[in-house]
Amino acid sequence: MPNCEASRKLIFKIAVPVPLDRLFDYLAPTGCHPAGLQPGIRILVPFGKRTQVGVLLAIEDSSAVDSERLKQAIEILDEKPLLSERDLRLLHWASRYYHHPLGEVLAAAFPVALRQGRPALLQRQRFFGLTPQGLQTLPEQLRRSIKQQALLALLQAAGSAIPSAALIEHKPALKALLEKGLVIEQESAPATRYVASTALPANPEQQVAIDAVVANLGRFAVSLLEGVTGSGKTEVYMQVIAKVLEQGKQVLVLLPEISLTPQLEQRFQQRFAVNMVSTHSKLTDKQRLQAWLSMQQGQAAIMLGTRSALFTPLKRPGLIILDEEHDASFKQQEGFRFSARDVAITRAKGLGIPVLLGSATPSLESMANGSQGRYQLLHLPNRAGNASAPSFQLLDIRNKRMQAGLSEPLLAEIQTTLAKNQQALIFLNRRGYAPVQICHGCGWVSRCRRCDANLVIHAAERLLRCHHCGSEQPLPKQCPACKTGELQALGLGTERIEQTLEALFPDKVIVRLDRDTTQRKGSLETYLEQIHEGRADIILGTQMLAKGHHFPAVTLVAILDIDSGLFSIDYHGSERLAQLIVQVAGRAGRADQPGKVILQTRHPQHPLLDTLLSQGYRAFAQTALDERCQAGLPPFSHQALLRVQAGKAEVPQQFLQAVCQMIVELNPGKVQVLGPVTAPMARRAGLFRFQLLLQSPQRKELHHLLDRLLPAIYALKESKKVRWSLDVDPLDLY
CATH class of the missing domain: 3.40.50.300 (P-loop containing nucleotide triphosphate hydrolases)
Incomplete structure (x- = not known):
């Protein structure tokens, strides 16, 4: 930690991960002089009865709060900023655009381990490569183990050592190959600069797409690769990535599903002799921390990840790719409700690098942007190789x-x-x-006690389970209502x-x-x-x-x-x-x-x-x-959905009535107010749910209203009695 001297005059402006849209002022820790401290470092601070890991955003010489009332920060956790100035600018923008508290937005940029205050130490990577015997052994010779065959083939195709972080799913096979003397641990890491390997020959449509994206390297541009299923979009990705790696820059690849990560990871390992990392929710906190730090410090050249990988700092940014860009899982549906696709585009613009969106079925928003010239539209109309459309x-x-x-x-x-x-x-x-159990005698239906939804039969487990709140109960042997009727699966x-x-x-x-x-x-x-x-x-x-x-x-x-x-x-x-x-x-x-x-x-x-x-x-x-154009719906208008829930039905209604009254006073009539109404699922997990939809043909007008409305909502006495959230650009009206 920095060598500090006593100073209690300067004020630390710190973003704390709490649902309050403001910064908090703290005095410097005892024995600490803030000279040389920069925005982007983590600081441990007291907050209420707990401690929190906050992020330093500024150091000033005064506070609106009396200095006698200010608490003292506990400890400075980092010597150097973990988030760069460009990272902080993006997170400030995301906080403003999605109208979400900055402290929680900043926390979303860190893996769990850093949010908990653990040291930001990048451990020495272990790398595994083939012995001379491993190079000469054919995978088919390992007849008793398909997994060992697959790992040996992977290492042989990679042509260089692979980091242990990329072999998590292969641990048993790796241990077996080490014992057989086919694999050895190596000291040296793969280069972060691309080492050429054989690429598949691109067909004419693929080559046009590759050339178009490569022409944008080094500057901001959005390309939408619309390719029918099986058209070879991944090959386009890999040939573009190769050009980025040749320049010694890093690539961030976002995928909608965890299940796709190991498959693509294996293909990339066979193609690129670089240090590559993955991050998703199936990995441990330690693994995700090391992947994050590897990209932040420039040790890794490629990161494959799901939505949460978006904010990973890049030391040498070169390209961002979103595969299956249309997928709804790129939109966060809880807490900080951001769209990974939209934020990725804003991030690429701030970094001055291209972003490549790929899909066989692009979202209507992306199709509209392509037709209007905002995105470069690239098309792969045919399946690759000999495959024909079904x-x-x-x-x-x-x-x-x-x-x-x-x-x-x-x-x-x-x-x-x-x-x-x-x-x-x-x-x-x-x-x-x-999806439901029904009584043939009296018509009883298996309903969730906490949701306006049916309980789903899971016969193998002998359970009725709610797919909304997760509550379970044993499968009844007789009708709970009439005690005599025959129960049937419907x-x-x-x-x-x-x-x-x-x-x-x-x-x-x-x-x-x-x-x-x-x-x-x-x-x-x-x-x-x-x-x-x-x-x-x-x-x-x-x-x-x-x-x-x-x-x-x-x-x-x-x-x-x-x-x-x-x-x-x-x-x-x-x-x-x-x-x-x-x-x-x-x-x-x-x-x-x-x-x-x-x-x-x-x-x-x-x-x-x-x-x-x-x-x-x-x-x-x-x-x-x-x-959509005729109906005035997105992408030809812009929406924000205010969701509210509480244990009693009248409480959310009172809250939304108060909000509507404020909108009448603040809104000059340019933003349409739809509701309040009950949510399509009116009751979920025991809470009554209502919502209010705001819509405007002009994004600027909608956000202008939200800028003035949100502080007033925080101050509402009714807001203390409900759970409420704001969803900007909602994909789900439920």
Whole structure:
């Protein structure tokens, strides 16, 4: 820590991670002279009855608070700033734009370990490379262990040592290869500058996209890479990244799902001889700290991460990539409700570097920005290699005999596919056995006591579970209401479909991928390995199947229940359904065999399905944008949603009535006020929920109102009785 002398005159302006939109003044710690201290260091301070880790933002010689009342900071935790001036500027902007307390925004930029005040010490990395014997051993020779084969192949393809942080999922295999003398720990780290390796030849469309993004290196630009599923977007990413690494700069790659990180990490390790790190919620706090510090200190050249990786400091920033930019998981839905896509663009602008957005189904906001020239629009219209686009079939299931949601024509298609030794993928976006239990005698329905929602049957666990608040109760043996009626499962979930498929195809291997089956560490990777090696016949699952997976042997994709998405009360519903259909369909026919996609529906003439399947996603997007424009909805207007909840229904209503009165006084009429109304799910986790939607064609007018409204809300006496939050640019109106 800095060598300090006593000084109690200068005031530390510190951002503390609490839900109060202000800085806090503290006196310097005993024996500390603040000379040389810079904004961006962490300081331990007393706050109420606890201590907090705050961030120093300024040192001044006066305070609005009487110096006798000021508390003294406890300890300076860092010698040098962990956040640069550019990092702090971005976080200040994010705090203002999302109208969220600066202390909590700054905390979001740190991994948990730094928020807890642990030392910012980058440990010496351990690196593992091949021995001469390991170089000469063929992976197939390790017949007894598929995981050892995979790790040996990975190390051989990498061509240099790999850091231990990148081998977390390979620990047992790594230990075995060390004992066999095929792998050895090495002192030297891979270079942070790119070492050339063989790239796949780019097709003409890919080359145009690569050249266009490379031309922007060293300056700010946003490129939207719209590529059909299987068109080789990842190859475009890697060839652009290679150019960035050649310049000795760093790359931040954001992914929507944890499940995609190991797959992409393996491909990158095989391609780039650089130190690469990953960060996501499945890693330990220590692992995430070391990844953060590796990028902040310039030890690592590439970071792969989910939404939380966005604010990781970069010593030599060169490029930011968002894969599957349309994905709703890039929007934080709790606490600091930021959009990783939008903040990434602002960050790239501040750094003077390009940002590359990729998707087969870009968000309507990005499509609008592309058509208006704000984004450079790049298009990959064809699948890479010999793969062709799948064919689509709308299967009208009205009056059809069904077996647990599976029609006879669909079952025949599955049988035909399996007879050819090909894989079938069945998609249903609902986990559990069935969405509700009902009494055939009296009509009792399994409802959550704390939410306006049904309890979902989880038959294997003999539980009724609420998918909103998480509450559980044993599966009843008799009706709790009439005590005599027969209890029945109503509706479909992946667990029930799995049971039916096992009965219909008893000699086939069925793999179910959903949140229930992949909770155990390493289970998802094991299932994916099983699928890739052809040891699965039918793949059944939820949304995690829709994102970026490459299943070469899948030639049939069936989507069981698309009708529920056709009539959503949220205007985002049609966009999400279209994206889901295209993304899931994209798993079919990605290799040499042609693919087929079957959509079961009771509304085969629905205009959304007609446009999407006959003209493609781009035509659907244009139609949807035209409708949004006529209705004055985003991206042709700007919204902020005020959500409120409390234990009694009248309390949120009183709060919102007071807010509405303030809006009348502050709003010159340019911002439309919709509500207050009950939330679509009026009660959740025992709390009554209401909301107020603010909308304006001008972003500036909306934020001008929010700038004046938020301080008044904090001062409201009614605000102490409710939980409230503000969501700027909401993606979910629930």
